[in-house]
Amino acid sequence: xxxxxxxxxxxxxxxxxxxxxxxxxxxxPEDLRGTSYAQPMQKPDFTLRTTDGDSFDFRTxxxxxxxxxxxxYTSCPDICPIHMGNIAAVLRTLPPDVSxxxxxxxxxxxxxxxxxxxxxxxxxxxxxxxxGLIGPLAEVNEIQIQLNLPPANRxxxxxxxxxxxxxxxxxxxxxxxxxxVSYPFGTRQNDWAHDLxxxxxxxxxxx
Amino acid sequence: xxxxxxxxxxxxxxxxxxxxxxxxxxxxxxxxxxxxxYDAYAxxxxxxxxxSLYFTVVNRGSTADTLTAIETxxxxxxxxxxxxxxxxxxRMHPTGPMPITPHDSLRLAPGGYHVMLSDLSxxxxxxxxxxxxxxFARAGAIEFDAPVLMYTDVVRLLxxxxxxxx
Numbered sequence: 299x300x301x302x303x304x305x306x307x308x309x310x311x312x313x314x315x316x317x318x319x320x321x322x323x324x325x326x327p328e329d330l331r332g333t334s335y336a337q338p339m340q341k342p343d344f345t346l347r348t349t350d351g352d353s354f355d356f357r358t359x360x361x362x363x364x365x366x367x368x369x370x371y372t373s374c375p376d377i378c379p380i381h382m383g384n385i386a387a388v389l390r391t392l393p394p395d396v397s398x399x400x401x402x403x404x405x406x407x408x409x410x411x412x413x414x415x416x417x418x419x420x421x422x423x424x425x426x427x428x429x430g431l432i433g434p435l436a437e438v439n440e441i442q443i444q445l446n447l448p449p450a451n452r453x454x455x456x457x458x459x460x461x462x463x464x465x466x467x468x469x470x471x472x473x474x475x476x477x478x479v480s481y482p483f484g485t486r487q488n489d490w491a492h493d494l495x496x497x498x499x500x501x502x503x504x505x
Numbered sequence: 506x507x508x509x510x511x512x513x514x515x516x517x518x519x520x521x522x523x524x525x526x527x528x529x530x531x532x533x534x535x536x537x538x539x540x541x542x543y544d545a546y547a548x549x550x551x552x553x554x555x556x557s558l559y560f561t562v563v564n565r566g567s568t569a570d571t572l573t574a575i576e577t578x579x580x581x582x583x584x585x586x587x588x589x590x591x592x593x594x595x596r597m598h599p600t601g602p603m604p605i606t607p608h609d610s611l612r613l614a615p616g617g618y619h620v621m622l623s624d625l626s627x628x629x630x631x632x633x634x635x636x637x638x639x640x641f642a643r644a645g646a647i648e649f650d651a652p653v654l655m656y657t658d659v660v661r662l663l664x665x666x667x668x669x670x671x
Binding site: 382384416448450459487 | 555655
């Protein structure tokens with residue numbers, strides 16, 4: 299082996315080692331396009347009913363799984379369907395080893411009008427795997443307070459046509475059962491496509 | 506210049522392209538008395554009775570006009586809404602009559618101004634068309650068609666968001 303070949307081999311080895319180091323490094327919140335939390339957010343402890351009527355213990359059912367949590371309602375014609383539509387569209391384009399490891403959970407902030415049938419059918423427009431949860435608004439607001447989100451609020455007196463103010467943020471829990479980032483309305487499909495493969499990396503617990 | 510800066514520049518240029526004020530080559534969907542309608546789209550509603558509608562009104566005239574009422578072939582009611590962001594809450598709010606000053610425009614886009622369609626008589630599907638009639642105080646009625654598209658296609662076509670939580 300001459301000197302040039304030796305140098306080449308060393309250079310290749312260095313590149314390989316560097317690549318391995320990068321691959322093994324836990325993703326950092328600052329590499330993501332979501333908004334970083336100053337302190338990672340603990341997973342809230344709650345149990346609500348799915349649109350199929352099953353009991354859903356959030357911590358147990360999402361343990362170790364990347365989980366996007368959103369609070370919204372079906373009579374919301376702009377923010378809610380756009381968030382869900384964007385996430386669903388991106389999940390369809392990602393490799394199965396990424397998309398399979400992402401769970402999307404939406405909790406209704408309008409349990410009065412969002413019956414299991416209505417909410418279930420609404421979610422199926424986007425992705426049949428999305429989980430819809432229903433519970434009393436007071437309970438849902440307790441969960442939001444645990445997550446540092448403002449409680450949802452009804453606006454308007456008419457029992458049929460009122461609107462609901464709610465947080466437009468999607469909270470992303472990683473395999474360490476904590477949230478390091480959240481996503482505001484205005485998050486684009488290319489932001490989700492960039493971040494979801496990083497969020498499913500297994501070594502978040504190293505942070 | 507960083508990648509992010511280049512990205513932002515490209516975004517600014519793209520938004521510039523999407524601005525009807527900046528483009529005189531596009532054909533409006535309808536026009537009357539100096540008002541031109543562009544970018545009319547209705548996302549296929551995910552709920553059976555509630556949907557939304559977006560369009561842009563450009564006032565090329567020298568007088569102000571006011572959008573006073575909206576009717577659509579989808580049935581039910583159509584109300585112009587603004588989006589209010591306060592204390593971390595986002596909510597829709599009916600604007601009432603909306604003035605458009607000369608050489609200005611009213612742009613409806615996700616996260617900002619939108620028309621809320623309520624009590625739909627039939628859930629519009631992708632491929633349908635909704636006929637829209639806007640009533641203006643001066644120009645009178647302007648009618649145009651809005652194609653019904655997937656939400657994600659509407660977001661793509663409108664190019665940017667009308668507003669977002671900061």
